Amino acid sequence: MNNNPVGWFEIYVQDMERAKRFYESVFQTKLERLDSPAGMPVELWSFPMMKGQMGASGALVKMADGPSGGNAVLVYFSCADCAVEAARAASAGGQLIREKISIGPYGFIALIRDTEGNMIGLHSMQ
Template identity: 50%
Template sequence: MKNNPVVWFEIYVENMERARAFYEATLDVTLEMMQPPTDEISKEANMEMWSFPGPKDNETAMITPGASGMLVKMEGFRPGAGGTLVYFGCEECGATAARAVKNGGRTVSEKMSIGEYGFIALVHDTEGNMIGLHSMQ
């Protein structure tokens, strides 16, 4: 196994426009539209995908810290709590959590210390997914 065992994540959404606006405004990033792997999957699953910024090829993604991922709208896959928890790195997680609330999210857990590993906050996005925010300050 390489240094980073997580190489990809997908956050399932019901309303792509709302979810995309939330993540772009909260994390101060621009998501990029991605083409589904095949036309059959796209038509069959009514699939729409928007990628977070990150390395563009698998070789780089395998050796670079962090993981790339995307928002996915696809029939049969629902958003919600209880699944995998994705943590997004940020400058100051309290400020990012406040932006999440300003953009339609909800606070689950205010900024808290995790000792020498920095700070975390937990929020729900506009689709009901819980996400983590991590910072060293």
């Protein structure tokens, strides 16, 4: 493998407006509407991506009968201090699952649940 292992992620949602409000509030960013692939009745809103920078981007996805919640995969968002975004999660309608904890030389993590029932991770080095 010559690249970072994650190239894209999708977070499935039932209520797009509610999910957008949550993620835009927690991460203090604006999501961008993506065109749906031809013949696919799906709504996509992507997280900002900076070409040439480390990491991967992804999108919130809403589709008929699309799965949400129940997490088979856990996505970690990079943060300057994951405690900040974890605190925003509760005020944005989400739930704090695990407060910021040390993972030794690898930094810190916190776990939150979004408004759609998806658990996501937050990671920081401080």
